[in-house]
Amino acid sequence: GSVAIDLEMWADVETAEGLGLPTAALSAEPLVGGGMQLDFPPLVLTDEEQQLLEKEGISIPSHLPLTKAEERVLKRVRRKIRNKQSAKDSRQRKKVYMDNLESRVLVCTAQNSELQKKVQLLQKQNTSLFEQLRKLQALVQHSSAKTAAASTCVLVMVVSFCLVLLPSLCPLGGQKQPLGQQHGVLSRKLREFPSRVS
Numbered sequence: 001g002s003v004a005i006d007l008e009m010w011a012d013v014e015t016a017e018g019l020g021l022p023t024a025a026l027s028a029e030p031l032v033g034g035g036m037q038l039d040f041p042p043l044v045l046t047d048e049e050q051q052l053l054e055k056e057g058i059s060i061p062s063h064l065p066l067t068k069a070e071e072r073v074l075k076r077v078r079r080k081i082r083n084k085q086s087a088k089d090s091r092q093r094k095k096v097y098m099d100n101l102e103s104r105v106l107v108c109t110a111q112n113s114e115l116q117k118k119v120q121l122l123q124k125q126n127t128s129l130f131e132q133l134r135k136l137q138a139l140v141q142h143s144s145a146k147t148a149a150a151s152t153c154v155l156v157m158v159v160s161f162c163l164v165l166l167p168s169l170c171p172l173g174g175q176k177q178p179l180g181q182q183h184g185v186l187s188r189k190l191r192e193f194p195s196r197v198s
Helices: 002-019 024-038 047-055 068-169 179-197
Strands: none
Touching: 047 068
């Protein structure tokens, strides 16, 4: 079609020259047609899109419009780039998550170690307190035994002292009492003596 138009155009030019007519008006038409091609907007591609197209050996026009096949190729390339970027973002998010998780694990491990040290210290203190309590109980029991023995000794000494001093407490000129009465008086005095001492 374009070849036929070009032949007709040159035929018209030659006819016009043969007739002596100016050829500027006829030659202006293809210039207008060429100018219309430059009015199409350029196809803007990113560096990554261009690199991927070159890698796959695909060439598409630099200006719109594109054919259906070229549009499908461009959509496929852009979809690959989006998927690649999405996978990259996913890996980045996973890395950040794992870094945060590792940091938390380190913090928890340090806290656990510190708590274990505190538990060990408390166990040692508890053992020491039990040992001190055991010694205190033994000391109290020993002191109680010594106190009981001392009280018994004092009581024996008091009774002995009373038995020694009892004859001197009786009047010299008094009537001698029978042995049974003396024994009863002595027993009564011995029973009264602890209450007086206390």
